[in-house]
Amino acid sequence: MCVLLAMAVGSGCAAGSGQAPGGAGATGKAGASGSAAAPPHGRERGSSGSPGSSGAPGSSASSASSASPASSASSGAPGREARKEKGGEGDRKDSAGNGGDRGKGERGGNRERAGEKVAAAEARAKRLKKIQAARAVAAKRWGLAQTPLPAPPPPGKKPRVTTRKGFEVDRHKGLPPVFTTVPTKQKVVFLTIDDGAEKDPELLRMMSELRIPYSAFLSDYVVRDDYGYFEKMQGRGVSLHNHTLTHPYLPALPYAKQKAEICGQQTRMEKRFGKRPRLFRPPYGSYNRDTLRAAASCGVKAVPLWAAEAFPDHMEWREWDRDLHPGDIILTHFRGKAEWKGSMPDMIRHVMKVVTAKGYAVARLEDYV
Numbered sequence: 001m002c003v004l005l006a007m008a009v010g011s012g013c014a015a016g017s018g019q020a021p022g023g024a025g026a027t028g029k030a031g032a033s034g035s036a037a038a039p040p041h042g043r044e045r046g047s048s049g050s051p052g053s054s055g056a057p058g059s060s061a062s063s064a065s066s067a068s069p070a071s072s073a074s075s076g077a078p079g080r081e082a083r084k085e086k087g088g089e090g091d092r093k094d095s096a097g098n099g100g101d102r103g104k105g106e107r108g109g110n111r112e113r114a115g116e117k118v119a120a121a122e123a124r125a126k127r128l129k130k131i132q133a134a135r136a137v138a139a140k141r142w143g144l145a146q147t148p149l150p151a152p153p154p155p156g157k158k159p160r161v162t163t164r165k166g167f168e169v170d171r172h173k174g175l176p177p178v179f180t181t182v183p184t185k186q187k188v189v190f191l192t193i194d195d196g197a198e199k200d201p202e203l204l205r206m207m208s209e210l211r212i213p214y215s216a217f218l219s220d221y222v223v224r225d226d227y228g229y230f231e232k233m234q235g236r237g238v239s240l241h242n243h244t245l246t247h248p249y250l251p252a253l254p255y256a257k258q259k260a261e262i263c264g265q266q267t268r269m270e271k272r273f274g275k276r277p278r279l280f281r282p283p284y285g286s287y288n289r290d291t292l293r294a295a296a297s298c299g300v301k302a303v304p305l306w307a308a309e310a311f312p313d314h315m316e317w318r319e320w321d322r323d324l325h326p327g328d329i330i331l332t333h334f335r336g337k338a339e340w341k342g343s344m345p346d347m348i349r350h351v352m353k354v355v356t357a358k359g360y361a362v363a364r365l366e367d368y369v
Contacts (some may be wrong), residue, residue: 114150138209146356152186154367159183176300180307182327188363189328198224198334203344208236213364217243217281220268227272239366240273242280250282255290263298306331310351312342326360
């Protein structure tokens with residue numbers, strides 16, 4: 001009997017030898033006791049992956065053994081699970097640690113970039129302070145009422161310039177925009193000087209010492225006698241643009257002659273000054289569709305006109321309120337005492353008195369258009 005029972009329940013025979021044979025309760029106790037007393041056997045069965053040795057009815061004891069917490073604890077398999085779980089926690093901790101390292105690295109990088117921005121801002125402020133101090137000295141030397149205000153940094157992206165309402169031509173789409181003001185909220189205006197008849201060396205010195213930016217729109221018939229003057233101007237950072245070859249009233253000319261005037265000056269300026277202008281101003285501010293078509297055909301991208309005009313003794317205004325506005329373009333000319341009540345430095349003194357008193361700085365047109 002013991003042999004048969006041993007075959008059925010394994011080591012339970014030794015534990016249950018003092019009990020009445022064949023009792024169900026005895027068999028259950030033997031199974032539990034045997035399982036607790038023989039963990040190697042339980043581990044072996046657990047490691048085999050089979051909950052019972054056969055389909056015999058006696059295998060119910062071993063099934064109970066495998067299902068019970070005591071048996072599971074002694075089987076060794078949950079130990080591996082525990083170790084696995086522990087390892088998983090370690091992996092998670094390592095992962096969290098790596099994430100923390102990355103987070104620390106990112107924070108460190110952000111702090112470094114922020115520090116660089118602060119250092120750059122401080123350097124710019126220091127440089128601007130130095131420039132303004134030099135401008136203050138120059139302003140006194142040139143007789144300006146106030147030191148010109150510093151222009152803010154130019155926009156990272158240039159504003160989109162469109163044709164001013166009422167300045168369109170028939171079927172204007174695709175042609176260069178015509179405008180008097182650049183769209184910006186910054187308190188800046190732009191100074192532009194036309195034709196090139198007067199070549200006052202004092203103007204070059206004055207504008208360089210005061211660090212006032214300006215743009216020149218040149219007509220070849222009045223600059224050809226001294227290209228060198230405008231080369232010096234260009235060497236000091238001034239952008240040179242197109243104002244036609246001979247300064248005609250363009251709307252009176254057919255398309256071919258308008259193109260010859262505009263594109264001929266493009267070619268002449270490229271030859272003399274090394275660049276083909278992107279900006280064009282028609283003489284007298286007069287144009288028609290043929291003017292804009294001709295300008296576009298030879299590389300012109302925009303047609304800036306003006307919102308105000310400066311003279312040595314007064315200002316003339318296009319706008320009804322007779323005032324400056326952010327982004328306004330100011331026109332003046334290369335003229336002198338032969339035609340004006342004053343010199344070009346006199347004109348600069350007057351226009352800067354108006355601009356600065358109204359809280360505006362002069363900015364570089366090409367940074368915005």
